[in-house]
Amino acid sequence: MSLYCGAVCRRKSFWCCRLLSTYVTKTRYLFELKEDDEACRKAQQTGVFYLFHDLAPLLRQASGHRYLVPRLSRAELEGLLGKFRQDSQRIEDSVLIGCSNQHEAWFALDLGLKSTSSIHAPLPKSEMEAELRGSFIALRQAVFQLNLMDSSLLFTAQALLRWHDSHQFCSRSGQPTKKNMAGSKRVCPSNKIIYYPQMAPVVITLVTDGARCLLARQSSFPKGLYSALAGFCDIGESVEEAVQREVAEEVGLEVENLRYSASQHWPFPNSSLMIACHATVKPGQTEIQVNRRELEAAAWFSLDEVATALKRKGFFSQQQQSDTVPLMLPPKLAIAHHMIKSWVETQTCSSLAA
Numbered sequence: 001m002s003l004y005c006g007a008v009c010r011r012k013s014f015w016c017c018r019l020l021s022t023y024v025t026k027t028r029y030l031f032e033l034k035e036d037d038e039a040c041r042k043a044q045q046t047g048v049f050y051l052f053h054d055l056a057p058l059l060r061q062a063s064g065h066r067y068l069v070p071r072l073s074r075a076e077l078e079g080l081l082g083k084f085r086q087d088s089q090r091i092e093d094s095v096l097i098g099c100s101n102q103h104e105a106w107f108a109l110d111l112g113l114k115s116t117s118s119i120h121a122p123l124p125k126s127e128m129e130a131e132l133r134g135s136f137i138a139l140r141q142a143v144f145q146l147n148l149m150d151s152s153l154l155f156t157a158q159a160l161l162r163w164h165d166s167h168q169f170c171s172r173s174g175q176p177t178k179k180n181m182a183g184s185k186r187v188c189p190s191n192k193i194i195y196y197p198q199m200a201p202v203v204i205t206l207v208t209d210g211a212r213c214l215l216a217r218q219s220s221f222p223k224g225l226y227s228a229l230a231g232f233c234d235i236g237e238s239v240e241e242a243v244q245r246e247v248a249e250e251v252g253l254e255v256e257n258l259r260y261s262a263s264q265h266w267p268f269p270n271s272s273l274m275i276a277c278h279a280t281v282k283p284g285q286t287e288i289q290v291n292r293r294e295l296e297a298a299a300w301f302s303l304d305e306v307a308t309a310l311k312r313k314g315f316f317s318q319q320q321q322s323d324t325v326p327l328m329l330p331p332k333l334a335i336a337h338h339m340i341k342s343w344v345e346t347q348t349c350s351s352l353a354a
């Protein structure tokens with residue numbers, strides 16, 4: 001689908017009127033829904049709805065331990081609400097999470113939140129599950145059985161629903177705040193302060209000494225699992241400063257040659273923006289001093305060890321029974337996995353070229 005850029009370019013000149021791409025028209029459509037409550041209300045008539053119960057998404061078991069993510073049409077959702085003697089007005093509690101290339105808007109709605117401020121009581125989980133022929137399953141538990149697109153959409157939906165649930169009141173006036181139709185902000189009616197959904201920036205760094213990379217684990221990680229060093233940015237810090245501080249805090253080393261590689265939204269435990277960087281340890285500073293308040297262990301790993309660990313399949317099925325646990329790396333869904341993989345590829349190429 002493509003449109004003329006009439007909204008931006010009002011001149012009749014041929015040169016001025018270019019065709020907008022599907023991506024641009026879709027982006028502008030979403031922008032309009034966020035800005036205009038009436039347009040969003042209208043989109044809710046023809047949109048589809050992803051359901052949650054107390055932040056757990058509705059899923060349906062498919063073959064091979066995979067989950068499908070059911071979506072409800074407006075009519076199906078109204079039917080469901082009717083069965084639980086709920087007004088269809090409740091649909092306006094939903095939040096906009098995206099749209100298709102054909103401008104079918106996608107919404108997420110949580111019918112099981114227990115927040116004291118909500119005027120709506122949570123609907124009974126098991127009765128809803130029976131009605132919907134699915135289960136509300138914690139995202140953390142389900143995430144490895146979802147495809148990449150579904151997990152990314154559910155990450156966004158859950159993060160936005162959680163943010164609304166925990167920002168029901170104005171921190172200045174103490175009055176209840178009101179969501180706009182799309183859920184892209186909340187406003188305090190008494191003093192007009194606008195609150196926008198937030199993510200916490202987190203730096204994640206893969207440190208190398210040229211031949212090895214540094215991986216660490218927390219005691220809460222599954223047995224054998226090591227990852228790159230991660231930490232929340234402090235207020236006032238640049239990404240570079242946060243990387244240097246986190247590496248120094250956690251393993252007592254100084255790094256240089258920082259290189260940004262990619263970023264990822266990560267919903268656990270709250271909404272974080274993971275900013276992935278590669279860095280090298282300063283020459284002569286390779287001795288690790290683990291900060292036990294943050295980490296259980298940290299170590300240098302060779303290319304062979306990491307490359308072998310990357311090939312291991314079945315992250316959770318292989319939860320180890322024995323005491324000798326092989327090195328496990330974060331699953332493909334996590335940005336840490338891609339940083340480690342990219343390091344292995346770069347090292348392999350340079351050792352082949354040598």
Ligand SMILES: NC(=O)C1=CN([C@@H]2O[C@H](COP(=O)(O)OP(=O)(O)OC[C@H]3O[C@@H](n4cnc5c(N)ncnc54)[C@H](OP(=O)(O)O)[C@@H]3O)[C@@H](O)[C@H]2O)C=CC1
Pocket residue numbers: 200202204227228229230231232233264266268269270272274294330333334335336337
């Ligand atoms: N996607 C991926 O590949 C990976 C993602 N991660 C994610 O990165 C995040 C950060 O890693 P982690 O090593 O735990 O971080 P840190 O090294 O910063 O250690 C956690 C500390 O940060 C505090 N904290 C929690 N939330 C915030 C916040 N919003 N702002 C500032 N400080 C905060 C905690 O305090 P308190 O003690 O009070 O809880 C705790 O002391 C985690 O959420 C983790 O899930 C990590 C590795 C890989």
Ligand SMILES: [Mg+2]
Pocket residue numbers: 229230231250294
């Ligand atoms: Mg950390």
